[in-house]
Amino acid sequence: MSAAFADTVRSEWTKFRTIPANVPTLLSAVVLMVGAGALTANGAAENYRAGRALFDATYISMYGGFLFAQITVGALGVLVVTHEYATGLIRTSTTVVPRRGRLLAAKVATYGLIALAMGLVSSFGAYTLGQTVIAAGGAPAASLSQPGVLRAVTGMGLIWALVGLVGVALGILLRATMAATTVLVAVNFIIPVIGPRLLPDAVGDWVTTYWPISAGLQITTTVQNPERVAPWTGLGVMAGFTLVLLAAAFAVFRSRDT
Amino acid sequence: MIEIIGLTKRYGTRTAVDDLTFTVRPGQVTGFLGPNGAGKSTTMRAILGLDRPDAGGVTVNGRGYAGLSRPMREVGALLDARAVHPRRTARNHLLCLAQTNGISAARVDEVLALVGLESVARNRAGGFSLGMGQRLGIAVALLGDPKVLLFDEPVNGLDPEGIKWIRELMRGLAAEGRTVLVSSHLMSEMAQTADHLIVIGRGRLIADIGVTEFVRQGQNVLVRAEGQESLIHRLAEAGATVTPGADGALIVTGLEAREIGRCALDAGVVLTELTPQRSLEQAYMDLTRDSVEFQTSAA
Numbered sequence: 001m002s003a004a005f006a007d008t009v010r011s012e013w014t015k016f017r018t019i020p021a022n023v024p025t026l027l028s029a030v031v032l033m034v035g036a037g038a039l040t041a042n043g044a045a046e047n048y049r050a051g052r053a054l055f056d057a058t059y060i061s062m063y064g065g066f067l068f069a070q071i072t073v074g075a076l077g078v079l080v081v082t083h084e085y086a087t088g089l090i091r092t093s094t095t096v097v098p099r100r101g102r103l104l105a106a107k108v109a110t111y112g113l114i115a116l117a118m119g120l121v122s123s124f125g126a127y128t129l130g131q132t133v134i135a136a137g138g139a140p141a142a143s144l145s146q147p148g149v150l151r152a153v154t155g156m157g158l159i160w161a162l163v164g165l166v167g168v169a170l171g172i173l174l175r176a177t178m179a180a181t182t183v184l185v186a187v188n189f190i191i192p193v194i195g196p197r198l199l200p201d202a203v204g205d206w207v208t209t210y211w212p213i214s215a216g217l218q219i220t221t222t223v224q225n226p227e228r229v230a231p232w233t234g235l236g237v238m239a240g241f242t243l244v245l246l247a248a249a250f251a252v253f254r255s256r257d258t
Numbered sequence: 259m260i261e262i263i264g265l266t267k268r269y270g271t272r273t274a275v276d277d278l279t280f281t282v283r284p285g286q287v288t289g290f291l292g293p294n295g296a297g298k299s300t301t302m303r304a305i306l307g308l309d310r311p312d313a314g315g316v317t318v319n320g321r322g323y324a325g326l327s328r329p330m331r332e333v334g335a336l337l338d339a340r341a342v343h344p345r346r347t348a349r350n351h352l353l354c355l356a357q358t359n360g361i362s363a364a365r366v367d368e369v370l371a372l373v374g375l376e377s378v379a380r381n382r383a384g385g386f387s388l389g390m391g392q393r394l395g396i397a398v399a400l401l402g403d404p405k406v407l408l409f410d411e412p413v414n415g416l417d418p419e420g421i422k423w424i425r426e427l428m429r430g431l432a433a434e435g436r437t438v439l440v441s442s443h444l445m446s447e448m449a450q451t452a453d454h455l456i457v458i459g460r461g462r463l464i465a466d467i468g469v470t471e472f473v474r475q476g477q478n479v480l481v482r483a484e485g486q487e488s489l490i491h492r493l494a495e496a497g498a499t500v501t502p503g504a505d506g507a508l509i510v511t512g513l514e515a516r517e518i519g520r521c522a523l524d525a526g527v528v529l530t531e532l533t534p535q536r537s538l539e540q541a542y543m544d545l546t547r548d549s550v551e552f553q554t555s556a557a
Binding site (some may be wrong): 021 | 283306308328335338342344345347351355359360
């Protein structure tokens with residue numbers, strides 16, 4: 001990492017932490033993830049006792065909370081970019097760092113690492129509390145020594161980072177907070193969660209299997225559903241989608257007047 | 259030193275800057291004048307690499323801005339003082355920007371003192387008055403102690419004390435041998451601050467002239483006389499330019515009132531009015547009249 005790039009990353013970190021709402025918002029996402037995860041884990045334990053459903057104690061302790069938290073993580077990624085457009089600060093930022101690739105790379109690195117770190121805190125927190133809840137509910141809890149569990153919990157941290165970066169890319173591409181957040185919610189929530197119920201079966205099945213976030217979340221499972229893609233393949237799909245968005249964002253950001 | 263050569267910038271079908279060429283030299287304050295929409299901000303954005311020219315180019319100290327790795331140490335700019343996150347403190351705002359160029363936190367505090375914002379350094383910038391915001395914007399420009407400074411409309415909306423402060427600051431920076439380019443749409447302000455003027459209108463260069471010379475050319479006298487023909491003849495001989503004014507008056511440029519009086523005596527003509535009338539502001543408006551974007555018609 002060159003000194004100039006390190007300086008730009010340091011600046012981006014200062015930018016992030018000196019907006020008073022950012023850190024509390026991020027912590028609220030952690031609390032949401034752990035809290036809502038515990039609730040869904042409790043529900044899952046009840047279902048298990050009733051003899052229903054494929055039971056994946058690791059996945060179920062994280063998924064419910066993630067549905068809420070991902071909106072915050074993605075929206076904060078959007079804001080990291082769009083608040084600069086909204087205030088006009090982007091013009092000062094590109095003046096002091098005229099190499100735009102460097103500026104955007106620093107934003108990506110900084111927010112990617114922030115989201116990854118908070119994602120790991122959340123996923124391990126949700127997993128740990130969730131297993132306690134599941135065991136208390138009379139269902140078999142997972143342990144980190146079981147196959148795939150550590151991969152699933154760590155993978156959830158990676159998903160957080162990718163969701164955050166999708167937000168950053170959308171922020172660059174659309175520049176306006178409302179527009180970028182709306183697209184973000186559609187892409188990561190409405191289409192994958194609600195879409196399959198509304199779309200024709202064939203399309204719905206495709207979305208359930210291959211839509212970036214749906215495929216990506218396979219990394220957080222420990223019981224392979226034969227109709228879904230394999231964990232690392234799924235993460236690859238989501239990472240590829242994120243890279244394509246970021247590449248588009250870089251191309252647009254470098255050629256556009258500010 | 260800033261060199262602008264053949265700069266052209268179009269937004270859609272509108273040409274904001276049209277084949278503009280001029281040089282901004284060190285050691286003096288260069289006023290960059292033009293009516294609203296003349297292309298001043300576009301030119302400044304092009305200098306800073308924010309807008310890509312359609313033709314021509316800009317170099318700062320002989321190099322393209324976009325290639326500078328630590329530009330704050332070479333060029334400081336105040337473009338839009340309102341471009342601050344309202345909930346970030348003044349000091350943190352400066353710190354974010356300083357860090358990109360490896361500038362220390364100690365320099366941030368130094369600059370805060372320089373612009374007189376120490377006491378509010380830890381207040382949120384959103385609560386700043388226009389004048390405090392402008393000082394913060396100037397602090398950003400000064401962070402890297404650059405040799406070249408650009409100020410876009412720095413006195414807009416300031417109170418007289420703030421205007422005086424900025425004027426003295428700019429003169430001081432130029433006296434230290436720095437290159438100072440300051441844009442304005444107010445001639446009167448520039449007459450008091452600048453040593454040299456670049457005047458543009460509709461994106462084209464109208465004048466590249468020293469302030470003293472501009473002021474001299476700006477002299478203009480309204481004359482009424484009995485027997486104008488011989489006076490006009492005599493004035494032309496003396497090197498004046500005479501154009502017809504309203505109600506049979508004559509507008510004379512190139513001679514002072516005293517000299518015109520002498521011409522009238524020579525020509526044996528009775529003067530009924532002799533009024534030095536054209537202010538610097540008027541001279542500037544005459545110069546840019548054809549290039550004002552939204553003109554009001556005379557009633």
